[in-house]
Amino acid sequence: MEKYQTLLYYCYSPIENAEEFAAEHLAFCKSLNLVGRIIVADEGLNGTVSGTVESCKQYMASIHADERFAKTDFKIDDVEEPSFIKMHCRYKSEIVHSGLRNPDLIDPNKETGIHLEPKDFLEMKDQEDVVVLDVRSNYEHNLGRFKNAVTLDIENFRDFPAKINELAQYKDKKILTYCTGGIKCEKASALLLKEGFKEVYQLHGGIIKYGKEAEGKDFEGQCYVFDNRVAVDVNRVNPTVISTCRNCGTKTNKMINCANPECNEHFTQCDACGEQLEGCCSAACQTHPLKREYDGTGYYVKIPQPVNTKKRILTES
Incomplete structure (x- = not known):
């Protein structure tokens, strides 16, 4: 049994006095001897933390005990050593920078793509009327991506809105978006819906959950992660190297x-x-x-x- 775990999670849920919450949450994480990186914004939480199995268990229990974050879905990896060196918890304007002048134009709690569980994503992705869309940055999809996925030339997710016009040819298709853990898809799918795309879906839990529940079939290469591991294997069915x-x-x-x-x-x-x-x-x-x-x-x-x-x-x- 591994001694440590790494938790990847997010939750779109309004936080009052979010800047104060960030300071308090940092102290709480340190009390559990966790290391990692958490972004706190008025719209919610976005984090990756790492520590002993017991510390991670306590952290997840605390998050779920808070009614604001009760719906948080944790992606759990067993690791041989903590995936970070220090603990950071910072307040920012958004947990994922949308690139919009008015970020309030979209609210994932009100409108977003239909969530697909990994097994459903696997069943749909190769259908004729489906387009699989990678909403991550260049360095991420260059390292690994789904077979036949459409990728965008973007350095950061904030560049995504400016690229939507390039996807106009797919407006009559079913769009299946995916990213590392699901958080970018919440905003990407919401933006696509606002731009007139009729059927928009998103891979619930992202590539990481897909690897655990669908064995990562047809994900080519490795998945980039934002911690000291840099990249992780996903595909246990037909793995390949593309980078x-x-x-x-x-x-x-x-x-x-x-x-x-x-x-x-x-x-x-x-x-x-x-x-x-x-x-x-x-x-x-x-x-x-x-x-x-x-x-x-x-x-x-x-x-x-x-x-x-x-x-x-x-x-x-």
């Missing part, structure tokens, strides 16, 4: 950050090129005077920056 090394083109699932901190580009690179370029995306970055030492992982702990007093309340020093 390639930026430098030599060989197939690899290894994703790193450029060792040049002023570049810090997120990209896939094989071990051979990583050794040759010392974890840099190019020879130019390799000669940069601030280049970080490459230890083979391509993961770098952020150097703490000066913060104001208000910010210091919400983050671990």
